[in-house]
Structure formats: C-alpha cells, structure tokens
Amino acid sequence: MDVSLDLLVNAIVSGLLLGGFYAAVSIGVAISFGMLDIVNIAHPAFILLGSYVAYFANSVLGMDPILAAAIALPAFYLLGMAVYQVYYVAFERRNDQSLRSLAFFFGLLFITEVGLVLAFGVDYRLVEARYIGPSLHFGIIDLPLRLLVPFLVAAAMVVGLQVFLSRSFLGRAIQAVAQDQLALRLMAADPIRIKRIAFGLSFATAAVAGAILIIVQPVEPSIGREYIGRVFAICVLGGLGSFTGMAIAAIILGIVESLTSTFFGPSWAPAVAFGVLLVTLAVRPSGLMGR
Amino acid sequence: MANSSLTVANIDAGYGAVRVLEDVSLSVGAGETVALLGTNGNGKSTLMKSIMGIVCPSSGSISAVIDGTTHELVGRSTEEIVDLGIAFVPEGRRLFPKQTVIENLLLGAFRPAARSAIRRNLDFCLETFPRLKERSRQVAGSLSGGEQQMLALARALMSAPRILLIDEPSVGLAPLLVSRTIDKIKELKEGFNLTVLMAEQNFTQAIRIADRGYVIVHGRIAFAGESAEALNNNDLIREFYLGA
Numbered sequence: 001m002d003v004s005l006d007l008l009v010n011a012i013v014s015g016l017l018l019g020g021f022y023a024a025v026s027i028g029v030a031i032s033f034g035m036l037d038i039v040n041i042a043h044p045a046f047i048l049l050g051s052y053v054a055y056f057a058n059s060v061l062g063m064d065p066i067l068a069a070a071i072a073l074p075a076f077y078l079l080g081m082a083v084y085q086v087y088y089v090a091f092e093r094r095n096d097q098s099l100r101s102l103a104f105f106f107g108l109l110f111i112t113e114v115g116l117v118l119a120f121g122v123d124y125r126l127v128e129a130r131y132i133g134p135s136l137h138f139g140i141i142d143l144p145l146r147l148l149v150p151f152l153v154a155a156a157m158v159v160g161l162q163v164f165l166s167r168s169f170l171g172r173a174i175q176a177v178a179q180d181q182l183a184l185r186l187m188a189a190d191p192i193r194i195k196r197i198a199f200g201l202s203f204a205t206a207a208v209a210g211a212i213l214i215i216v217q218p219v220e221p222s223i224g225r226e227y228i229g230r231v232f233a234i235c236v237l238g239g240l241g242s243f244t245g246m247a248i249a250a251i252i253l254g255i256v257e258s259l260t261s262t263f264f265g266p267s268w269a270p271a272v273a274f275g276v277l278l279v280t281l282a283v284r285p286s287g288l289m290g291r
Numbered sequence: 292m293a294n295s296s297l298t299v300a301n302i303d304a305g306y307g308a309v310r311v312l313e314d315v316s317l318s319v320g321a322g323e324t325v326a327l328l329g330t331n332g333n334g335k336s337t338l339m340k341s342i343m344g345i346v347c348p349s350s351g352s353i354s355a356v357i358d359g360t361t362h363e364l365v366g367r368s369t370e371e372i373v374d375l376g377i378a379f380v381p382e383g384r385r386l387f388p389k390q391t392v393i394e395n396l397l398l399g400a401f402r403p404a405a406r407s408a409i410r411r412n413l414d415f416c417l418e419t420f421p422r423l424k425e426r427s428r429q430v431a432g433s434l435s436g437g438e439q440q441m442l443a444l445a446r447a448l449m450s451a452p453r454i455l456l457i458d459e460p461s462v463g464l465a466p467l468l469v470s471r472t473i474d475k476i477k478e479l480k481e482g483f484n485l486t487v488l489m490a491e492q493n494f495t496q497a498i499r500i501a502d503r504g505y506v507i508v509h510g511r512i513a514f515a516g517e518s519a520e521a522l523n524n525n526d527l528i529r530e531f532y533l534g535a
Contacts, residue, residue, distance in 0.1 A: 169401050176387040176398055182345070183385035188373040188402035188450065241389065291389040291430055 006140035011262035012255055013141055019254025020151035021216055023158050023247045024209040025227055026234040031161075031202040033232065034240040036195055037178045038087065039101065042108035044224030044231060046203060050076065050210020051125075051219045052116055058127040065127045066153055069211035073204050080203025081196045083108070088192060109224075116221035124218040132215060150212040157208055161201070162243045174198040175241065230270075233277045239290025248288055252276065295357045295376065295453035295486050296321045297342070302351030302365075304341045311337040312348070312510045319454070319488045321356075324480055326497040326504035327490040328528070334510040335490035336382055339458045342488075343379045344369040357453050374402045378452035382459050384443040388432030392423050395431050395442055399449025408451050415482060416445035419475065437468040441475070448479060454486045455479075461493045469496055476500060498522055 025047060032040040050069060057068035091101045131145035165171035173189045177198070181191040213219060234253055238245030256276050257269040264272075280288065297319040305311040311334045319325045329335050340346040342353055344367050353364040357376045364372055373379070387395055396416060400409045417424040420441045426434060431442060440460060447455060460476065461469040477500040480487050491497035498504065498519045506514040506527050516522035 169397075169406070172390075172394055172398050173401060175394070176390055179387045179389055180385050182369075182381070183387060184398075185369040186343070186373055186379050186381065186385065186447075187398050188370045190368070190370050 007262060008259075009140055010142055011258045013143065014147060015255030015258030016251055017143075017147035017151045017254070018258055019251030020154040021147070021212055022230065022234055022254050023250035024150070024154035024205070024212050026231045026246055026250055027158055027161060027243070028202040028205040028209065029231045030235050030238070030240075030243060030246045031174075031198055031205070034235050034242075034246070035175055035178060036198055036202075038084075038195075038199070040105050040199075040202070041102070041228055041232075042105040042112065043202070043206060044227040045109045045112035046076070046079075046206040047210045047213060047227070048116060048219060048221060048224040049112055050207040051214040052120055052210070052221075053207065054211040054214050055120070055125045055127055055219075058129070059125075064129055065211040065215055066149070066208075069207045072207045076207040077200040077204040080200040083203070084196045084199035087199075088195070113221045113224070120221070122220055122222075124220050125214070126218040127214050129215065146215060150215050153208065153212060157205060158243060158247050161205070165243065170194070170197065174201075230273075233274060237277050237280055237287055239287030241291060242287070242289040245287055245289030294321050294359055295355065296323075297355050297377075297454055297486065297488060298353070299338070299342065300352045300354075302338075302341060302348040302353060304337055304346050304348040306337075306346070310510070312341065315351075315507070315510070315512055317505050317512060317515070319486055321486055322484070323502045324477070324487040324489065324500055326501035326522075327488060327507060328492075328494055328497060328504050328522070329490075329507040330492055333507050335507055336458055337510075338507070339379065339381075339456055339488075339490055342372075342456060343377070344372045355454060373450060374404070376404065376451070376453040378447035378450045378455050380443045380447045380455070380457045380460065382462065384439050386431040386434075386439055386442055386446070389430055391428050391430055392434070392442055393427045395446050396423075396449050399446035400451070402450050405449060405451040409449070412449050412451060416448060419478060419482070420445055436463050437465070437472070440464060440468075440472055444472075444475065444479065448483060452483075452485065454488070455483075457487065457489045459490055459492065461491060461496060469493060470499075473497070473500055494522075494528060 028043050029040065032038045032043065053072045054065035054068045057063040058065050087101060087104065091104065131149045134145050136143040136145065165175055173184060173194045177184055177191050177194045184191045234249045235246055238249035253273050257273050260269045260272040299315060299317045302315050303310060303313055315338060327335050327338065337346055341348045342364060344364065348365055355362050355364055355375065355377060362375055387398065396413060400406055422438055423442055423445060426438065431439065434442060457476065460472050464472060473496045489497060501519060503518055504516050504522050505512050514525055514527050516525060522528055
C-alpha cells in the first residue's frame with residue numbers, strides 16, 4: 001500500500017480532533033464512574049438529549065448549537081442532581097447499588113431514547129452553523145472547522161473541570177468522596193451533597209458534549225449506544241479518577257481509529273481501538289494514569 | 292487561651308439492641324488533655340463516636356462550649372459537629388488512600404472557618420511533621436503506619452479545631468513510634484491551644500501527657516482520676532494495666 005505523507009499527517013490531525021470530541025463525550029462518565037463509582041450507562045442518552053436541545057434551538061430559533069448548550073447547562077445540572085437524588089433514595093441508601101442500579105440506568109437510557117424518538121422521530125438530524133463546512137489549510141494539513149471548533153470547546157471544558165477539581169475545596173471533596181464517606185464527613189463535608197453536585201456536573205457536560213456531537217455528525221436517537229462501549233473504554237484506559245489520563249486515552253483512541261479507518265477501512269477501527277485498550281490494560285492494569 | 296470544653300452527661304448508647312454505654316458522664320475542661328482509658332471492647336470508641344454524631348445516644352446529653360458559645364451535640368450530624376470546631380482522628384485513621392499527602396491535608400481544611408488560616412496551618416503541620424513534607428506528593432495509601440498516623444493527626448488539625456478527639460493513636464505502631472506520637476500530640480495541643488480527649492489502651496504512654504483521666508469498664512465510667520498520680524495509684528489500673 002502506498003502511504004503518502006499528507007494522508008498520514010491528516011489522519012493523525014483528524015484523529016487528534018476526534019480525540020478531543022471523545023474526551024468531551026467521556027468526561028461525564030469520568031466523573032460519575034471514575035470518581036463516584038456510579039455506573040451511569042445512560043450518559044450517552046443524555047448526550048443525545050443535549051444534541052436534540054441544540055438541534056431544536058438551532059432549527060427553530062436559529063441559535064448557535066454551542067450557545068444553546070451553554071444556556072441548557074444549568075437545566076442539565078439540575079436534572080443530574082435530581083437523577084442522583086432518585087438513585088440515592090432508591091438504591092445507594094439501601095446499599096444495593098450494583099445490579100439494580102444498572103437496571104435503573106438502563107431504564108433511563110431507554111426512556112430517554114424513546115422520548116427522543118417520540119419527539120423528533122428516527123430520522124437523522126443536523127445543525128447549521130458558520131463553522132460547519134469550511135476548513136483551514138496549513139500546507140498539507142487540513143483543519144475542518146466542523147472538528148476544530150468541537151475540539152477547542154472540549155479542551156476548554158476538560159481543562160476547566162480539571163482546574164476546578166484540583167484547586168477548589170469542592171473539587172477535592174468530589175475526588176475523595178468514593179474512597180471514604182465517613183472520613184469526608186469528618187472533614188465537615190456532606191458526602192451526599194458532594195455526590196449530588198458532582199453528578200449534576202457530570203450531566204452538565206452532556207449538554208456540551210451533545211452540542212458537539214451534532215456538530216461533528218448528524219444524529220438519530222439510538223446513536224448514543226455506539227458510544228457506551230467507547231466512553232467506558234476511554235475512562236478505563238486513562239485510569240479511573242484521572243482527567244489527564246482520560247484526555248490522553250481519548251486522543252489515543254481518536255488517532256488509532258482515524259489511522260485505521262484511513263488505511264484499513266472504517267470497519268476495522270473499533271476492533272483495533274479496543275485491541276489497544278486490552279494490550280494497555282494487560283501492561284498497566286490501572287490504566288495510563290490510574291492511582 | 293483555650294476556651295472550649297466538652298461535657299458528656301448520663302448518656303446511653305449502643306448498636307441496635309446491644310447497649311454499649313450505660314449512664315456515662317465525663318467532662319473535658321478548657322485546655323485540658325483528658326485520657327479515656329480502657330481495654331478493647333469497653334466502649335471507648337462508641338463514646339467517641341457518640342460525641343461525633345456517628346452513633347446516636349438513646350438518652351443523655353452531650354454539649355460543647357466553643358469559644359464561649361454552648362452547643363448541644365446530640366441530634367447533630369457529624370459534619371455539623373466538625374464544622375463547630377471539633378475534630379476527630381478515628382480508629383484506623385480513615386485517610387483518603389488514593390489522594391496525595393497534600394490533598395489529604397487540604398481536604399482537612401474543608402470547613403469554611405478553616406480556609407482563612409490554611410496557609411499558616413499547613414506550614415505548621417509540615418514543620419511539625421517533616422516526614423509529611425518529604426512525602427507531600429505521595430499517595431496516602433503508600434505511607435507507613437506511623438506516617439499515616441501523623442497524616443491523620445495533621446489532617447484533623449487542618450480544620451483549625453478547638454477540641455480534638457483522638458481514638459487510639461498508638462494502635463498498630465512500634466513502641467518507639469507510640470511515644471513519639473504521644474509527644475507530638477502534646478506539641479500540637481500546645482501549638483493550637485487545643486482541648487484534647489484521647490482514648491487509649493496504652494496507659495503508661497497516655498498518662499505522660501494527660502492532666503487527668505477516666506477508666507471505662509464494660510460501658511461504665513469505673514473511675515475518674517483527678518490527676519495522673521491518682522490514676523497511677525488506682526486499683527483498677529493496677530489490675531488492668533500494671534498486672535499487680
């Protein structure tokens with residue numbers, strides 16, 4: 001096979017941009033699964049909800065999808081707090097999280113999906129914005145704005161949350177809450193309140209990730225399922241509890257998928273990406289940056 | 292000067308149908324170090340947990356005076372009690388094993404009243420425990436037992452408490468470390484103007500820094516020694532600790 005340089009470089013660049021998008025999709029799960037030990041498999045469905053909010057605001061009101069996400073953010077935050085409260089009262093407080101809570105989040109996944117189907121139908125939907133279409137060119141490198149803008153938004157979100165989690169009292173409590181709840185209470189922090197806030201944040205990221213998703217590709221309600229495996233794989237590969245690891249894992253996965261689909265065809269991409277996950281975990285069982 | 296004190300009056304407490312404490316009363320005066328002595332299973336930890344709101348007493352009252360204001364503690368949540376200015380170093384230390392030494396210390400300063408003094412308290416803790424400074428970027432789970440006990444003490448002090456409760460600081464430590472830990476507690480108590488209640492099995496070590504003490508047997512206060520001397524000469528102590 002003839003591997004031309006510009007094909008290789010562009011595959012890496014678009015992989016990098018794709019990785020940024022994956023980081024935005026995964027960051028909510030990095031909080032809920034990585035820091036709170038809550039297996040919220042419904043997260044991709046709420047990302048889809050975010051996509052449809054952006055779609056609605058864009059098609060009806062002509063609003064920019066990212067602006068729509070910013071406006072929807074507080075509502076997603078409150079929704080996340082409410083979902084955690086239900087989860088807490090129904091499962092966590094009674095100490096039978098594992099299997100039943102999985103059923104709970106599966107239920108949420110399907111309810112959200114069906115709700116979206118009823119409201120918007122099963123056709124693919126897309127948004128319009130000035131940055132969808134044109135590309136920047138630097139020598140042999142093509143930078144499609146459709147991928148670059150989501151990458152920048154994702155990067156800002158990951159860096160912002162990382163700073164919040166490592167520099168603020170609330171953020172440090174969120175990182176510690178799953179390790180020892182009594183110890184956290186002895187630090188004068190209410191673990192339930194801390195988890196509620198963290199879960200709200202996790203949902204708030206879905207608003208942004210949803211807007212980014214519908215900019216990157218057209219969506220239909222069940223598309224979120226494609227991301228469930230990928231999102232959890234990214235969190236495990238990066239190391240649970242580490243945002244930096246998660247971001248690196250997202251970019252590795254993006255680049256590997258992009259290279260594979262450029263040179264071997266798109267159908268190989270998931271297989272190779274998960275192969276990378278398995279090999280990494282064999283060498284480093286706690287992930288790239290897991291503690 | 293320390294102006295915070297603790298009074299436990301006639302409490303009964305236990306777990307479900309099992310009653311562990313019966314009619315227990317004790318007091319810790321402002322600036323005092325009081326030892327709560329007793330062997331395993333006599334209710335020392337349960338008493339500590341009752342004060343901290345982890346176990347709810349079925350009757351009796353627990354009150355604390357913090358900077359001149361009296362607060363009833365029974366019925367308050369653990370986080371509210373800590374927020375008043377009462378810190379607790381629990382049995383088993385309860386560190387956050389995956390967080391670094393520094394992250395553990397900063398979490399100690401979560402309560403709003405502690406945040407303004409965070410720099411000064413952090414410097415004080417790292418100065419008092421140079422070992423923690425050396426290992427500040429290491430995760431707490433990788434520390435040795437003695438280092439973990441130091442971190443647990445330092446983390447409790449980061450909350451800028453007025454009253455400090457310590458449950459069995461000597462457990463699991465080598466004899467030399469035990470006496471060092473006890474010395475550190477005295478040093479910290481003086482540095483922070485604390486009022487201290489310390490549960491301990493190691494009578495000889497505890498009595499070195501305690502002003503007075505209580506002996507708890509089968510969930511009752513069996514003896515209240517008004518001085519270290521009185522404890523030393525007590526028959527119960529002789530029977531339980533000194534083997535005489």
